[in-house]
Amino acid sequence: MRAFFYSRPDTLAAVVRAPPHSRYLAGGTSLIDLMKVDVERPEHVINIKALSLDAIEPLPDGGLRLGALTTNARTAAHPLVRTNYPILASALLAGASARIRHVATNGGNINQRTRCHYFYDTNAACNKRAPGTGCAARGTRNRVHAILGTSADCIAAFPSDMCVVLAMLDATINLYGPQGARRVHARDYHRLPGGTPWLETVLRPGELVLSIDLPPISFGSHYTYLKIRDLNVLALAVVSVAVGLEMDGDVIRHGRVALGGVASRPWYVPEVEGMLCGRRPSRTLFRDVADRLMQGAEVDRGNAAKRTLAPRVIQHALWQAATASPQPDGNLPVWSCSD
Known part of the structure; x- marks a missing residue:
């Protein structure tokens, strides 16, 4: 792992003043692994766990707000999630081992990067990791790769189970950055690879996820x-x-x-x-x-x-x-x- 600066600010204002080439750290279940294999090379790692972003609370319209720093395990077990959004609990329980769910956060879940083995292999061509080098997955071992929304530059499949349910529910993601707060529909949050597969979300420089809003629904058991x-x-x-x-x-x-x-x-x-x-x-x-x-x-x-x-x-x-x-x-x- 390469050397990096580390900080743990306790206010949003301090967090979003981060210098370029910084990465936010919450649960660390994805970022740390990628740093160990030299895929992620941040100059500055900013631990955001001192922020108060771990609440789960009802919304006035009958929906539910999930804090970005709430763990996947706590989210899946929460009574309001189990009662009103059991499909989300099902997806979270299907998404990883119990050990990982107790560490991984909601914000980290929606920002996790692909699990494509060529992306993890720094000796392989990968436009997502090293723009312009090609896509080693094409024409070779790619049985788990994507068949929808792909491009000539990337056929990596998106890994999150939680995000599939968020798209179905038409959830909203609340963001905050140097330019202030904004809201993005979950269906619009992740980009198609096109010719720029390294740009995976609509996050602007310095932005982070604050929370996820689930709309009121009435699926019952259906x-x-x-x-x-x-x-x-x-x-x-x-x-x-x-x-x-x-x-x-x-x-x-x-x-x-x-x-x-x-x-x-x-x-x-x-x-x-x-x-x-x-x-x-x-x-x-x-x-x-x-x-x-x-x-x-x-x-x-x-x-x-x-x-x-x-x-x-x-x-x-x-x-x-x-x-x-x-x-x-x-x-x-x-x-x-x-x-």
Whole structure:
């Protein structure tokens, strides 16, 4: 690990006065690992844990605010999350080991970087890590890489389970930086790689996440977070699907679907809401929804199986939500396919 300056300010004003090439440190479950393998090379590490950003509190509109420094474990166990947003608890419990969940924070979760093995290997070409060097994942071992939202410069898959649910819920992320406070929709927070895959979020220099606002919802038991994981990798999704349905008898009043594991960011297609509205659950409807979500998918040498697997997982998740049979927490189906 390279030498760096370290500080622990106790006010927001002091934090956002950070010099260039600084990184914020909260739980450290991602940043420290990347520094150890020389992927992250900050000149200044700023520990922000002295800030009071660890509250979970109701909002006047019936929603819920999650502090950026609240741990994933505390968030998943909070009574208001378990009662009003059980799908978020399911995603957090599916996202990592218990040890990591007790350290990792909500702000760190939404800002975590890809788990692409070429990104971690400093001997491999990676435009995300070293702009202009190429993408070593293309045309080689890439069975877990993205097939949606990719570009010629990057096919890395986005790793967070939490963010898939935030996109489905249409959560809002509250930011603060040298220019003041602003709010960003979770669906707009992560960038597509395009020609600049090293720019992963809309964060401006010096900005940090203060909190995440969840809107009031009424899915009841008509939800699911279905995650298919690789046999050899506990934490990462090969395909994941977050579904929330508002039902009026046997008719879908409103529905939302978001995908993880298959795209370069949490994948949400607004058109799907219109496809589900006012319809009764059926195989034809759910097949059409899956086809729309997968529209534009581009496979590479090793990840073609995802194109076949994902629509099946989407349809199964929709049926789970429609029948009020959410995937049990901690029960992660396994997918194994040779390279």
